[in-house]
Amino acid sequence: MLRLFGLKPCVVPTQIKAVLHHQYMNAELDATNIFTSIRKRTPIVIAFICPDRLTVTYSRSSGPGGQHVNKVNTKAEIRFHVQTADWIPDDVRNKIIIQNKNRINKVGELLVTSEASRSQQQNLNDCLQKIQDIIAEASQKPHEPTEEDIAIRRARLDYMNKERLKQKKIHSVIKQSRKVDFD
């Protein structure tokens, strides 16, 4: 639902709009734009994860850290059964199983763990991000060449062939000019 709380949005005063316009009007091609323009060519679907379909467990992390690492459950692990995960499309699901054989156990559950940070919450975010990456990688479709691309490719091939024949002719002329014909 788009309208938040049914509230009238606060009217942004004109002086703020002017400041924003000044800040952004010259940003034609900055870092974020470049990234999105590249990404537009291969759109990656970000899947909607249902948190109640995932099993989250916390345990103690490994590594140094004294009393804190010994006592606090900072390692986060998420697991979910891939085949019965109907919130992922069928073809993506199959691809996940093929691509992530090493992460799937005998029962068929995909396991994702993280103990990168000191905070349990950050590790949980990391796990969710990893799941997003897995789904994104599995849902990547091979790039279909458009008509424009095919036309460009054909034109380039023709040009390459023509160049090759031209060079061949030049070479042939050079070789012939070296012949001495005794008439």
Place this chain on the structure above:
Amino acid sequence: MSASKTTGGKAIDILRNLPRISLANLRPNPGARKTERRRGRGAHGGNKSGRGHKGERQRGNRPRLGFEGGQTPFYLAIPKYGYNEGHSLRPQYQPLSLRRLQYLIDLGRVDTSQPIDLTQLVNGRGVTVQPLKRDYGVHLVEEGADIFSAKINIEVQRATEGAVAAIERNGGVITTGFYDFRSLTILCKPVPFFLSGQPIPKRMLPGEDMVRYYTGAENRGYLSDPEEVERARQELAQKYGYVLPDISKDELFHMLSIRKDCRQIFFGLAPGWVVNMAERKILKPTDEKLLRYYGS
């Protein structure tokens, strides 16, 4: 002993029969006051009187603080660097952890049935904000996010992503709003302001450095687009792995949807109004120039 028949109990019965209290009858409890050790008055306050034996120490001629006998002192050997340059111009925010907020709510010092504002927090003595010391308000921090479980409509000046997630996970609403120095002083101490008899000023808009923060939906800024905020709420729920509760189905929906206007300091009071505490009246301006000024 039989119970006393008067209010005040046995103590007041005894007092009635005692002589009048005067300086002659009063003395402190034994051990409460210890006599000080006066220097130069014999036994262990006397002799050298704690000054040591000869030299600069006894004669009171020691060099200045920091002097190291001629060696380049520490405070001159270390090169200067602008760590504190412009420190008096840097905005500061008093941190408020979710743990402290839950503590205040549990003790009843902050009322969750009404929107929570900086005024409510200061009234409940939850935070102390000093606008004169470059404080620009309160910063909500996610310490204690795992034990936080209260549905509130809160307005702070800054909030971390984890704190926003914790509040929205419990079905609450959080907004970040900017208060300039005068508005902040009034917000923290409303009663002295009302007693001064001045009309409520309009809240100033953030400066260039803060516009970006308060127009951003990720920060739940008060100047941001509500649609973007809704999208940001969904994204945050995905990122932190919780189901976003639907607020519109809530019975407290009306309370949760109360928000201040960008020029408003108090809920229910508009800029330009004068609050008369003694007579419990509110005076509103009628002149059209004033109305145009306070309405802009």
